[in-house]
Amino acid sequence: MNAGQQWVAFTTILVKEVRRFMRIWQQTLLPPAITIALYFVIFGKLIGPRIGEMSGFTYIEFVVPGLIMMSVITNAYGNVVSSFFGTKFQRSIEELLVSPVPNYIILLGYVIGGVARGLAVGVIVTLLSLFFTDLQVSHLGVTVAIVFLTAVLFALAGFINAVFANSFDDISIIPTFVLTPLTYLGGVFYSISMLPPFWQAVSLANPVLYMVNTFRYGLLGVSDINVAWAFVMVTGFCALLFFFSLFLLERGKRLRS
Amino acid sequence: MTAALSIRNLHKQYDNGFEALKGIDLDVQPGDFFALLGPNGAGKSTTIGIICSLVRKTAGQIAIFGTDIDRNFSLAKQYIGVVPQEFNFNQFEKVIDIVKTQAGYFGLPPKLAAERTEKYLRQLGLWEKRHQRSRMLSGGMKRRLMIARALVHEPRLLVLDEPTAGVDIELRRSMWQFLKAINASGTTIILTTHYLEEAESLCRNVAIIDQGKIIHNTSIKQLLRQLNKEVFVLDTREALTEMPTIEGYPGQLIDEHSFEVEVVKGKSLNKLFANLSERDIHVTSMRNKANRLEELFVSLVEPHRNETAEAQL
Numbered sequence: 001m002n003a004g005q006q007w008v009a010f011t012t013i014l015v016k017e018v019r020r021f022m023r024i025w026q027q028t029l030l031p032p033a034i035t036i037a038l039y040f041v042i043f044g045k046l047i048g049p050r051i052g053e054m055s056g057f058t059y060i061e062f063v064v065p066g067l068i069m070m071s072v073i074t075n076a077y078g079n080v081v082s083s084f085f086g087t088k089f090q091r092s093i094e095e096l097l098v099s100p101v102p103n104y105i106i107l108l109g110y111v112i113g114g115v116a117r118g119l120a121v122g123v124i125v126t127l128l129s130l131f132f133t134d135l136q137v138s139h140l141g142v143t144v145a146i147v148f149l150t151a152v153l154f155a156l157a158g159f160i161n162a163v164f165a166n167s168f169d170d171i172s173i174i175p176t177f178v179l180t181p182l183t184y185l186g187g188v189f190y191s192i193s194m195l196p197p198f199w200q201a202v203s204l205a206n207p208v209l210y211m212v213n214t215f216r217y218g219l220l221g222v223s224d225i226n227v228a229w230a231f232v233m234v235t236g237f238c239a240l241l242f243f244f245s246l247f248l249l250e251r252g253k254r255l256r257s
Numbered sequence: 258m259t260a261a262l263s264i265r266n267l268h269k270q271y272d273n274g275f276e277a278l279k280g281i282d283l284d285v286q287p288g289d290f291f292a293l294l295g296p297n298g299a300g301k302s303t304t305i306g307i308i309c310s311l312v313r314k315t316a317g318q319i320a321i322f323g324t325d326i327d328r329n330f331s332l333a334k335q336y337i338g339v340v341p342q343e344f345n346f347n348q349f350e351k352v353i354d355i356v357k358t359q360a361g362y363f364g365l366p367p368k369l370a371a372e373r374t375e376k377y378l379r380q381l382g383l384w385e386k387r388h389q390r391s392r393m394l395s396g397g398m399k400r401r402l403m404i405a406r407a408l409v410h411e412p413r414l415l416v417l418d419e420p421t422a423g424v425d426i427e428l429r430r431s432m433w434q435f436l437k438a439i440n441a442s443g444t445t446i447i448l449t450t451h452y453l454e455e456a457e458s459l460c461r462n463v464a465i466i467d468q469g470k471i472i473h474n475t476s477i478k479q480l481l482r483q484l485n486k487e488v489f490v491l492d493t494r495e496a497l498t499e500m501p502t503i504e505g506y507p508g509q510l511i512d513e514h515s516f517e518v519e520v521v522k523g524k525s526l527n528k529l530f531a532n533l534s535e536r537d538i539h540v541t542s543m544r545n546k547a548n549r550l551e552e553l554f555v556s557l558v559e560p561h562r563n564e565t566a567e568a569q570l
Contacts, residue, residue, distance in 0.1 A: 001331055001335075001364050002364075004364070005363075005364025006364070008361055008364045008365065008366060008367075009361060009362055009363075009364055011361070012358055012361025012362060013361075013362075016354075016358055019354075023349075086347075087347070090345070090346075090347055090348060091343065091344075091345035092345055092346050092347045094311055094341065094345045095345070095346065095358070095359055095362060095406070096362060097309075097310055097311055098309045098310060098311065098334065098337070098339050099334060099359070099362035099363055100330075100331040100332070100334040100335050100362075100363065100364070101362050102331065252313060256310070256311060256312060256313050257271065257272075257306070257311075257312050257313070
C-alpha cells in the first residue's frame with residue numbers, strides 16, 4: 001500500500017470508530033457526563049466547602065482537573081477495549097486481517113479512535129465544570145499535550161487488554177481492579193502532600209498521579225510532582241505500549257490461529 | 258503463465274498438535290473456476306485461511322499471481338477477495354457502510370469506494386437494503402453482502418468458502434449465474450463446497466482434499482469419466498414382493514412399488530425394460546439415485562481413508 005492508500009485506510013478505521021461511539025452516545029457520551037456532574041455537585045458544592053482549601057485553591061477548583069482527567073482515562077481505555085474486543089467477538093476483525101492494511105495503521109486507527117472519545121468526553125466534562133467553577137488555564141501547551149498523551153497511553157492499554165481478552169468478563173477486570181484504584185489513588189481528590197511520607201513514596205509509583213498532576217499544573221499552575229519527568233515517563237510508556245501492541249498484531253496473538 | 262495460486266508443500270499444525278495440512282501442492286491457473294472438495298475437517302478451510310492470512314502456516318510456500326506471501330503479503334492481499342463460511346461482519350452496521358468500509362481498507366478513495374459499493378450492491382440485489390442494519394438481512398442476503406464486500410476492490414482471485422451453505426435452491430442458482438459472469442469477466446475463482454452438484458455445474462478443475470492431503474487433482478470432465486456405473490430408481494405400478502432378478506442388472510427392492518438397479522456405463526437399458534415387460538411389471542417413472550459426482554466422491558475418499566486406517570494399525 002502506498003502512503004495515500006494507507007491514509008485512506010487509517011481514516012476509514014477512525015471514521016468507523018467515531019461513528020460507533022456517536023451511534024451509541026447514550027452509552028458512551030452521556031453516562032460519564034452524568035457521573036462527573038454528580039461528582040461536581042457532591043464534592044464541589046456539598047462537601048467541598050467543608051473541606052476548605054487544597055494547595056491554595058477551593059476544593060472544586062482543585063478537583064475539576066482530576067475529574068476531567070479521570071473521564072479522559074476511562075473513556076479512551078473503554079472505547080478501544082470494547083470496540084476491538086467486539087470486533088474480535090463478531091469476527092469482523094477478519095475484514096481487516098484479509099486486507100493489506102499494515103498493522104501499525106490498524107493500531108493507530110483504533111488508538112486515535114479511543115483518543116477521540118476520551119477527548120470528546122473530556123470536552124463535555126470541561127464544559128459542565130464551567131457551571132460549577134471558573135476554569136483558568138495557566139499553561140495551555142502542557143494542558144493539551146498531557147491530556148492527549150494520557151488518552152493515547154490508555155487507548156493503547158485498552159487495545160492490549162482487548163487482544164488478550166477471551167470474554168466480556170476479561171474486558172471489565174482490568175478497569176475494575178486496576179484502572180479504578182489507580183485513578184482514585186492518583187491524586188484526583190487529594191494532594192499527596194496530605195499523606196504520611198511512606199504513602200507519599202508509594203503514591204509516586206502510580207503513573208496516573210503524574211498525569212493528573214501535570215494536567216492540574218497546566219490548568220492551575222500547581223503540581224505535587226516534577227512536570228518534565230511526568231512527560232518523559234508518559235511518552236516512554238506510550239512508546240513501550242505502542243511497540244508491544246504492534247508486536248502482538250505482528251504475531252497475530254489471539255487473532256490468527 | 259504465472260499461476261493465480263501456487264501452493265508448495267503447505268503444512269499446518271495447530272497449537273493443540275492437530276496436523277491439519279500434511280504437505281499440499283496445488284496450482285490454480287488464471288481465469289480458472291476451481292473447486293476444492295473434501296469432507297468436514299479435511300483441511301479446506303485451513304488452506305483458504307492460510308491463503309487469506311487468517312491462519313498462520315507452519316511451513317510451505319504460497320504465491321498469489323507470482324507474489325510470495327512471505328515476501329510481500331500486502332501486495333498479495335490486494336489480489337484476493339474472500340467470502341468466508343461464517344458471517345463475519347458487524348451485525349450493527351448498515352449494509353452500505355460494511356461494503357464501503359472494506360473498500361477503505363483496500364485504500365480506495367472515497368468517491369471510487371462509493372461507486373464500487375453501489376455497483377456491487379446493485380448487482381447482488383442489495384441496493385434497496387443499503388440502509389438496513391446487517392443483522393436485519395435474511396441468510397441469503399447476508400451471503401450476498403459478503404460477496405459484494407469481497408468484490409469491492411475488484412480482486413483478481415476470488416475465494417469462496419461454502420458460499421451457498423444454507424441458501425435455498427432458487428437463490429443458489431442465481432448466485433451461480435452471478436459467479437459464472439464474474440469468472441467470465443476474468444476473475445479466477447476458488448470455491449469450496451459440500452454441494453457436489455455446485456462444483457459440477459460451475460467448476461472446470463477440482464482438487465479433492467482429505468485428512469490434510471490432496472488425493473485427487475484433475476478436471477471435472479476427467480473426474481466424471483471415472484464413473485463407470487450409475488444407479489437408477491424405478492417406480493412400478495404393480496406391487497412387488499421381491500426384487501425382480503435380471504441378469505446383468507444387480508439391484509435391490511426399496512419398497513413394494515420401487516426398486517433400484519445398478520447399470521454399467523454405456524450398457525443399454527432396453528434389455529432391462531424388455532425383461533420387466535415380460536414379467537408384466539410396468540415402470541411409471543425412473544430417476545438417478547444420487548448425484549453422480551457424489552458417488553464418485555465417496556468412492557475416491559473411502560479407499561484413501563481405509564489405507565490411512567491400515568497404515569495406522
